[in-house]
Amino acid sequence: MQPPKISNRFRRKAGRKAVEARQERAEVKDQVTNGKLFFFDLFSDTRKSISRMKLVDLLQSVPGIGKVRAELILERTKISPSRRIGGVGRRQLELLRQEFLLMKNSPKTGKLLVVSGPSGVGKSTITNHLRSDNRFWISVSVTTRPIRPGEKDGESYHFVTGEKFAEMVTNNEFLEWAEFAGARYGTPKTPAFEALSNGKNVILEIELNGARQVRKNSKDAIFIFIEPPNWEELKIRLINRGTESEHSTQARLDSAKEELSAAAEFDYVVVNHEVERSVSELVSLALR
Secondary structure, eight states: OOOOOOOOOHHHHHHHHHHHHHHHHHHHHHHHHTSSSSSGGGGGOOOOOHHSSHHHHHHHTTTTTTHHHHHHHHHHTTTTTTOOGOOHHHHHHHHHHHHHHHTTTTTOOEEEEEEEEOOTSSSHHHHHTTTTTTTTEEEEOOOSSSSOTTTOOOTBBEOHHHHHHHHHHHHHHHHEEEETEEEEEEEEHHHHHHHHHTOOEEEEOOOHHHHHHHHHOOOEEEEEEEESHHHHHHHHHHHHHSOOHHHHHHHHHHHHHHHTTTTEEEEEEESSSSSSHHHHHHHHHHOO
């Protein structure tokens, strides 16, 4: 038995309804942003177009929340990012009210700064200078690469097995993750969101592919690229590290050429002539 044919008239009518629903949702979000509508009033709204609106989209339209805080609220309340307004239960609604109360008494959300650049350019050296500055919080990445001499688990990186990393990916525990030089690196989501919510300026020191992932998902982040004074100096720094095999060093040099060509994708470029000057530039960009 063949399915019934849908007439052109029916299609046009359905198309008009879809457009009207999108317009209605856009108007509601604008009204919430401008303070003309209260967020919690929409949970008793009987319009179908509103009940089908995603909770995360509505949260992001609330003044003072935005994408980062919206994701943190969903994480804390254990509400799925795909949940729609009409599917929010009484218990979940109560948890949302508690989050709004906490938000009223919490500091202004901090800024998310993404610092990237080729290996050996001095990213870690620059960001480590800010660990003692209480205006900043430096994210500690998770990695599958072997620990190097002098590194400490939980300070330099969180060192995990490939199996554990895969489990964290499955559980959506990363803000971003990428593979680089034969190892995987990822930024844990929850601690970064909590630091932002507490008013800290969060610094993610990550590779190019990771930065591109964050760019897609965090429109308010500030992207800073660290450049070497010249190619020869970068090459000398990588070779003189002495922490990796010749093959691994060559892989990093090959990647560095590609990464340097991506500097134009970033909001700001800092040339690392001197560490102290680069740290000062980074602080200035964060606090402007």
